[in-house]
Each structure stands twice: as C-alpha cells, then as structure tokens.
Amino acid sequence: MVGAAVTTKTKWALRLVALLYLALLLIVPVGLIFWRTFQHGFSPFWHSITTHEALHALRVTLEVAITATVLNTVFGITASLLIVRHAFPGKRLLNALIDLPLAVSPVVAGLALILIYGRLTPIGGWLGHQGVNVIFALPGMVIATVFVSLPLVVRELVPVLEEIGTEQEQAAWTLGASAPQTFRRITLPAIRWALAYGIVLALARSLGEFGAVAVVSGKVVGQTQTLTLYVEQQYQNFDKTGAYAVSVMLAMIAIVTLIAMTLFRPKER
Amino acid sequence: MPPAPRPGSAPGQRTRAGAGTALGLGFATLYMSIIVLLPLSAIVWKAHQAGWSGFWADVTTPEAWSTMKLTILLSIAVALTNIVMGTLIAWVLVRDSFPGKRVMDVLIDLPFALPTIVAGLVLLTLYGPTSPIHVTLAYTRPGVFVALLFVTLPFCVRTVQPVLIELDRDMEEAAASLGASRITIFRRIVLPNLMPAILAGGALSFARALSEYGSTVLISGNIPFKTQVASVHIFNQIENDNVTGAAAVATVLLGVSLIVLLAIGVIQRWSVRR
Incomplete structure (x- = not known):
C-alpha cells in the first residue's frame, strides 16, 4: 500500500532533495573543516589546540560551563518538582518564564546583565564595593551561561515527573521515609535518564555559548576568553589554522554530545 | 495531572513538606529574578528612560530601522524554507528507508549541539572567500540566510517527525482505495494532521x-544597511557605548519573541484539542 500511496519516482525525488539539502547545508561544510584541519596530519591540530592561549581558554570554558550546568541542574530539579508536584500561586507564570531564555537573543541576554550588574549600576556598584566584579569577570560569564541554558534541564524533567506519578512516592512517604529519602531512593532513580539527557543538553549549550559571553566577558585575552571567543579572535587575526583546530575540537565535543543524546533520549520520542 | 496531596500521617511530616516547598519556591523565585527577570526588566526600563519619544527615536535611526527590517524579513524567509524543507526531511526520515538513514537522523541535531560561532566558521569553509566550489556568500545577505538555515534546521524536522510517526496510515489507505489521488491524500489527510506541528516548527525557526x-557574526561581515542583523547591531551599539540604543532595539526583539512564544503556546493548545 505504501507503494500505491507514493510512487517510487516521487520517493526518489524527495529523498534526493532532502539529501542534497543536508549535504550542502550540513555534511559537506562540516566534513570540509575536518579535512582542512587534518589534511597535513594530526600534529598541526595538536599544536594549535595546546598553545598557552588555547589551553587557558579551555580552562575558562570548562570552569564556566560546569558551574553553570551544576546550578541549572539544582534549579532544574527544584523547579520541575515544584511545577509538577506542588500547587502555588504564580505557578503558570513560573512555567512560562522558564521558557523565556530560549526566545531571547544571547546578545540581549548579555546586555540585560550589563544593565543590572555593570559597575555603573546600583547593584553592580554595591557588589563591586564588596569586592565582587560580575561584568568582565567570571561571575558574569557564569550568569550569562546559566541564562541561555536555563530551560534545558527543567524541560526534560517535567514530562517524566508527570508520567511517573506519585504512587511510589506516596508509598514511601506512608512508610515513614523523609522527603530527602523519598527523593533519593524513589524519585531520583525514576528520573535519572531524563536528568542525564537534560544535563548533556545544558552542558553542550554552555560549552558552546558565544553571544551572551561575548557581551559580558569583555573578551580579555588570557583572562575571560572562552574557546568560542578564541575561535572568533583567531579567525579575525587571520590565524585560520588555530580557528579551525579549536572549531574542530568543539565540533568533536558536539558529536560526542549527539551520541550521548541518542543514548539518553527518552524511548517514546 | 493535579498535584496529589501528601498523605502525611504525622503532622510533623506535613510541616516538613510545607517548609520544603516554601524553601524550593523561594530558591526558584530568587534564581529566576537574579538571572532572568531583573536583567530583562532593566532592558525595558533603559529603553524607556528617555520617554516614549526617545525610544521611538532610537528604533527609527536609519541603521536600526534597516537592521530590524532585514532581520524580520530574513526570519520569515527562514521560517518558510524550514516549513517546506523540514517537513520534507521529516517525511523522508519517517516514510522512506535507505542506507545511512539512521546516521542522517542523528546528524539533524548537529546544529543544536554545535557552537554557533563554529557553525559560522564551518559555512565559511564551503561558502567563504576560499570556497573550493567558488561560491562566495561571505558578506552577503544570502550568506546570512544560509547561516540562519543551518542553525534552525532541526526545528521543523523535530516537531513534524513524531506526529508523522504517530499518524494512522489506515486513513491514507482508505482514501487511496476510494480513488483519491496522492496529491488529494496529502492535501486533505496528511497536511491537516501535520499542520500544528509544521506551524510550531516554523514559529520556533x-x-x-x-x-x-x-x-x-563572521559570515555577515557586519555591514550596516546590507548584512547587519539585529543581534549584531545590538552588539555594535554596546561596544560603541550606546547602551540606550541597544536597549531600544533589544526591547523590540523581546516584544516580537514574546508574541511568537505566545503563538507557539496557542498552536500547542490547538493541537492538543484536535
């Protein structure tokens, strides 16, 4: 019947158009950057990603991304439990606001943080007096990264929490388990794959964040420069080898992320 | 699903659960305020600091105006292209089978996982000044368009694909046995069922x-009046210390994004009802 519904000719045409589109947009460009990076062997690549500046950028990136992901994981668990398991005024508002960062331009997010935490603002000025600089420093970069990846953990946890229901938690509860015990022994094991999936998404987004961090970091080489900022700088300084090498490294992280995503992806999707 | 009341037998447990909820709620509120609410309100506040006329003057400077026009037109074109190509790709992934389909299915998500600056650089290797196929899209509007297509590729595919998998083939077969042509079947049966997903994907794109x-940022070359999109414009204004101008354009972007978010919500509710 499938053959009757769609003739072989149409099928081939559709397949060809889809593959051509994907090849021109995605596969050939990504393949090409790998080829350009490795065409003279592995050592130029290794040399480019182990320069002092690149390694420093890697360390800053990891620090910022891991901190942001830990924060978003704690927030994600709390917020999803609140949304699914509790009733409180403003619940719909919280639910709607959590999605907001996905629709906000990273540059706008960065600008928003400058307007609140910049040194010339009341809050930023007060924090500066306490010795905490947010903008053009790591705290600002962490907040910017948290902003752009904020919904990712929550959005994975909410449907799973809704699906598992409360029967087991109630059983544990009546048997005298405390709230933390119930969470650790019943809820956490039930949501662990969705949690892992959300963390992978959030971490990948955090490692690759560019726009928001570009605004709040001030792009100070050797201090607040992340890997993505390093790529931009090397490209604009005509060091294509360096830009390509670090890009390929980030692309490899992205591919590992994809593999992790297919492993953790909830079965029903 | 309505939140079930805790069946706490001892009053002590009830209090603990209540305290836990309050603590969690306090944390979530504080977190959202520090990271999202306060900063975004600051943008709207900054944009309107010089009054409505100041805001209007900031968004109607020739550069701001042309950048917003370009961004909105490009985004419409991107959404339309994704509606067609995303649906087509989803169709091929669900209804067709060929070697390598599984890999293709995984690769669709690559633009989500790839850092955006790397996406731009990757496109420049094929469509940049050193293009091996001699197609130079760098510093042109088509170049920006291709970059936007790259980063939005997964949206329509990933909204349409699950609906297409769930779609009951019986209806199509019944229509075919009653003599409906393929085009009629697609137009009258498949398309109406896919419509909410296609629209949601388009809105997300x-x-x-x-x-x-x-x-x-790299592929556009940041040429005002030609390739400069809104985010790049805002970034320039920040670097030139024109924070008020940046906030004004940012407010417009925020407003349009909010409308789109609301539209997606409406589409989703509509599709649940059907």
Whole structure:
C-alpha cells in the first residue's frame, strides 16, 4: 500500500532533495573543516589546540560551563518538582518564564546583565564595593551561561515527573521515609535518564555559548576568553589554522554530545 | 495531572513538606529574578528612560530601522524554507528507508549541539572567500540566510517527525482505495494532521532566526544597511557605548519573541484539542 500511496519516482525525488539539502547545508561544510584541519596530519591540530592561549581558554570554558550546568541542574530539579508536584500561586507564570531564555537573543541576554550588574549600576556598584566584579569577570560569564541554558534541564524533567506519578512516592512517604529519602531512593532513580539527557543538553549549550559571553566577558585575552571567543579572535587575526583546530575540537565535543543524546533520549520520542 | 496531596500521617511530616516547598519556591523565585527577570526588566526600563519619544527615536535611526527590517524579513524567509524543507526531511526520515538513514537522523541535531560561532566558521569553509566550489556568500545577505538555515534546521524536522510517526496510515489507505489521488491524500489527510506541528516548527525557526548572533557574526561581515542583523547591531551599539540604543532595539526583539512564544503556546493548545 505504501507503494500505491507514493510512487517510487516521487520517493526518489524527495529523498534526493532532502539529501542534497543536508549535504550542502550540513555534511559537506562540516566534513570540509575536518579535512582542512587534518589534511597535513594530526600534529598541526595538536599544536594549535595546546598553545598557552588555547589551553587557558579551555580552562575558562570548562570552569564556566560546569558551574553553570551544576546550578541549572539544582534549579532544574527544584523547579520541575515544584511545577509538577506542588500547587502555588504564580505557578503558570513560573512555567512560562522558564521558557523565556530560549526566545531571547544571547546578545540581549548579555546586555540585560550589563544593565543590572555593570559597575555603573546600583547593584553592580554595591557588589563591586564588596569586592565582587560580575561584568568582565567570571561571575558574569557564569550568569550569562546559566541564562541561555536555563530551560534545558527543567524541560526534560517535567514530562517524566508527570508520567511517573506519585504512587511510589506516596508509598514511601506512608512508610515513614523523609522527603530527602523519598527523593533519593524513589524519585531520583525514576528520573535519572531524563536528568542525564537534560544535563548533556545544558552542558553542550554552555560549552558552546558565544553571544551572551561575548557581551559580558569583555573578551580579555588570557583572562575571560572562552574557546568560542578564541575561535572568533583567531579567525579575525587571520590565524585560520588555530580557528579551525579549536572549531574542530568543539565540533568533536558536539558529536560526542549527539551520541550521548541518542543514548539518553527518552524511548517514546 | 493535579498535584496529589501528601498523605502525611504525622503532622510533623506535613510541616516538613510545607517548609520544603516554601524553601524550593523561594530558591526558584530568587534564581529566576537574579538571572532572568531583573536583567530583562532593566532592558525595558533603559529603553524607556528617555520617554516614549526617545525610544521611538532610537528604533527609527536609519541603521536600526534597516537592521530590524532585514532581520524580520530574513526570519520569515527562514521560517518558510524550514516549513517546506523540514517537513520534507521529516517525511523522508519517517516514510522512506535507505542506507545511512539512521546516521542522517542523528546528524539533524548537529546544529543544536554545535557552537554557533563554529557553525559560522564551518559555512565559511564551503561558502567563504576560499570556497573550493567558488561560491562566495561571505558578506552577503544570502550568506546570512544560509547561516540562519543551518542553525534552525532541526526545528521543523523535530516537531513534524513524531506526529508523522504517530499518524494512522489506515486513513491514507482508505482514501487511496476510494480513488483519491496522492496529491488529494496529502492535501486533505496528511497536511491537516501535520499542520500544528509544521506551524510550531516554523514559529520556533522564526524566533531563533530573529535572535541569532553567533553564526551570523563572521559570515555577515557586519555591514550596516546590507548584512547587519539585529543581534549584531545590538552588539555594535554596546561596544560603541550606546547602551540606550541597544536597549531600544533589544526591547523590540523581546516584544516580537514574546508574541511568537505566545503563538507557539496557542498552536500547542490547538493541537492538543484536535
């Protein structure tokens, strides 16, 4: 019947158009950057990603991304439990606001943080007096990264929490388990794959964040420069080898992320 | 699903659960305020600091106006292209089978996982000044368009694909046995069922294209009146210390994004009802 519904000719045409589109947009460009990076062997690549500046950028990136992901994981668990398991005024508002960062331009997010935490603002000025600089420093970069990846953990946890229901938690509860015990022994094991999936998404987004961090970091080489900022700088300084090498490294992280995503992806999707 | 009341037998447990909820709620509120609410309110406040006329003057400077026009037109074009190509790709992934389909299915998500600056650089290797196929899209509008298509590729595919998998083939077969042509079947049976998903995917693509920065910054070359999209414009204004101007354009972007978010919500409720 499938053959009757769609003739072989149409099928081939559709397949060809889809593959051509994907090849021109995605596969050939990504393949090409790998080829350009490795065409003279592995050592130029290794040399480019182990320069002092690149390694420093890697360390800053990891620090910022891991901190942001830990924060978003704690927030994600709390917020999803609140949304699914509790009733409180403003619940719909919280639910709607959590999605907001996905629709906000990273540059706008960065600008928003400058307007609140910049040194010339009341809050930023007060924090500066306490010795905490947010903008053009790591705290600002962490907040910017948290902003752009904020919904990712929550959005994975909410449907799973809704699906598992409360029967087991109630059983544990009546048997005298405390709230933390119930969470650790019943809820956490039930949501662990969705949690892992959300963390992978959030971490990948955090490692690759560019726009928001570009605004709040001030792009100070050797201090607040992340890997993505390093790529931009090397490209604009005509060091294509360096830009390509670090890009390929980030692309490899992205591919590992994809593999992790297919492993953790909830079965029903 | 309504939240079930805790069946706490001892009053002590009830109090603990209540305290836990309050603590969690306090934490979530504080977190959202520090990171999202206060900063975004600051943008709207800054944009309107010089009054409505000041805001209007900031968004109607020739550069701001042309950048917003370009961004919105490009985003519409990106959404339309994704509606067609995303649906087509989803169709091929669900209804067709060929070697390598599984890999293709995984690769669709690559633009989500790839840092946007890398996406821009990757496109420049094929469509940049050193293009091996001699197609130079760098510093042109088509170049920006391709970059936006790259980062929005997964949206329509991933919204349409699950609906297409769930779609009951019986209806199509019944229509075919009653003599309906393939075009009629697609138009009258498949398309109406896919419509909410296609529209949601299109709206998501539009919102993303509207706010995209990283992938366009290298390929656009940042030429005002020609290739400069809104996010790049805002970034320039920040660097030139024109924070008020940046906030004004940012407010417009925020407003349009909010409308799109609401539209997606409406589409989703509509599709649940059907």
